[in-house]
Amino acid sequence: MSCPFTDPRALFGDLAEARSRPGLTWSESMGRYVVSRYGDIVEALHQPEVFSSRPAVPELPSPWRERFAGRVPDRGTLLGHDNPDHDRLRAAVNTFFMPRRLARFEPWIERNAHALIDEFADRGEIELKRHFALPLPLRTIAHIVGLDVDKADWIGFALAFFLGPKDTHYRASPEEKADALLELHEHIREVMADRRRDRRDDLISHVWNVRDSGEAETTDFEMLSLFPGLMLAGHETSSNLLCTGLAHLLSRDGAYEAAQHDDASRARALEELLRYESAITGMSRVVTRDTELGGTRLRAGDEVFLAYASGSRDGSVFDNPDGVLLDRGFERPHLGFGQGVHACLGAPLARLLLKTELRVIHERLPGLRLATPYDELEYGPVGEGRGVPELLVRWNPGGPRPARVRTRPGIQAVVAGKFVVADGVVELEFTPVDGRFPAWAPGAHVDIRFAPGLTRQYSLCGDPAEQDRWRVAVRREADGRGGSVHAHDRLAVGDVVTLTGPRNNFALAPAPEYLFIAGGIGITPLLPMLSRAGAPWRMVYLGRTVRSMPYRDVLRGLGDVTIWTSDRGRFDLDALLASAKPGTAVYCCGPERLLAAVEELCDRHALALHVERFAPKPQEFGRNAEFEVVLAGSGRTVRVGPDESVLDAVNRAGAGVPSTCREGTCGTCEVRVLGGKADHRDSVLTPEERAAGEYLMPCVSRSQTPSLVLDL
Structure with missing residues (x-):
């Protein structure tokens, strides 16, 4: 028999054995305690001050530490930082990864997925990881960060340095990869300098925007540290998720077609696959002070391995935990992306990417099947990550490429006029590029996307009868969040902006006076x-x-x-x-x-x-009160108790809202509010969005009114 937690095929059996025993299990192979039960893992994840994440990013050994000093950040990912630095740095990127904001990248992902499949669609057999599952996530994350997609393979080669012997894709010496990694960081520095002057629709520009507005504080070197780690995690885990997920669907009768019925079924299937076998086995933590976890006394300096994969198969939490149930209702969230402050930042992007990949694969590769039976697939060595090094698939070639037309959301408008209407106030007049503006009523406001990552809300102040022009007035706020300064100092007549709306939370109601x-x-x-x-x-x-x-x-x-x-x-x-x-x-x-x-x-x-209001009303959170939530889709009313979250209550009723952090920091669980007034307690929505009250993070936020109506 092999040593526990060393055989990838026996891993889930070893974890089940650990769950069955009292206390935590000491692993000789890992040199730390394995935390295997769901409740214990969640408890640790929500106590980052006790369970530090610093072991998740080990210190580089010599000679690399000395060679990279001052050029490659030594804590090159958010996982390597505890608070207060973690929250400060995450604030620079957090809002970029909200699901509804990432949706604009879906057409780009889809086009590139088709382009990759065009290269092998007529072959009938392919090793999917090398030809699709690795390159598409890598190109996607490079594009989103703001780097040249044509350099994606070189970027992957450079980042493979951090994988060490686990890298099975790029055959090169550590020295060659280290050289490339240094070149990559210098290249990112150059792009950062360029985006400081010329903002675009990418993550690097977004960080500059939030730095300029005062929403986030980072040094240039800290900013540099954000991108390589995000790219490494973003493409490696997504690749493994797609391959293992497809392997499980294709090895079960009818599962693949059931999952591919539509985008909703794909989304549900992905949540179950993330629960059943995520690309992350778990993460290490070091204990900062004497404590107790799972009935085991721990001393400061002890290390634990939080086995997310084990918690997601805990039979005390999930029915039939070792089965793949595509219609599973998630009253309790899986741990596929972790939880707490270190929950996976890119989880919304991974969900979007995987859903798009599954849809395109289904459209382009009819009759898809495994060329190697699942039981014969080899897994990589046991560690934080989990996946198969390769996945050979077959299909019936010859099907035509379907046509898909997607439109960009928003209204393109030209700045037709810019007038000073008071000290420090300019009026902006917009005309539509095509057609006419939608009708609006007094009290309405619009979102103005001045530049990538710089969208602000302003009330319409013109004549509602005019559909050929919209007008707003903007007061310059030097200490604001950047929108007004951009409108005053950079926006010029003739510029084209994107408008969204109108929306009205301030409508004029009938009254005698x-x-x-x-x-x-x-x-x-x-x-x-x-x-x-x-x-x-x-x-x-x-x-x-x-x-x-x-x-x-x-x-x-x-x-x-x-x-x-x-x-x-x-x-x-x-x-x-x-x-x-x-x-x-x-x-x-x-x-x-x-x-x-x-x-x-x-x-x-x-x-x-x-x-x-365009800023949230100042308030102190008092004792939680009970209220009700109405699920608009079914009309069902759900009671939310004082000691439970809206998320848990609606999922108990079968709403199936996905979640990740459960602390209001990631935006994964965002839902639209159709009625009532939300009590916002998240750290994701902007002040304007909170004041507008159109969205809610149900994992932490509550209600200021006796009832909330949600778009569920």
């Missing part, structure tokens, strides 16, 4: 309401100085408008609201201090208040 209260730039969503109110109205417009107040001259001729500046003293909001007639609808937009004051006074005077 209206009171509009604007603070500064908050005039923009209220201005179009005046001509559409259809009932008597008053407006109070507050500002620092007359010169800083856009549209002041327009307002003076419209009706009952009071313009009040700070040099006249404090405006008496209490008296204003006390004088409002019963039934008056109050609409307010402006800085948070104004909104908070008006909210308090409207409660006091029993007035209906509508507010528009």
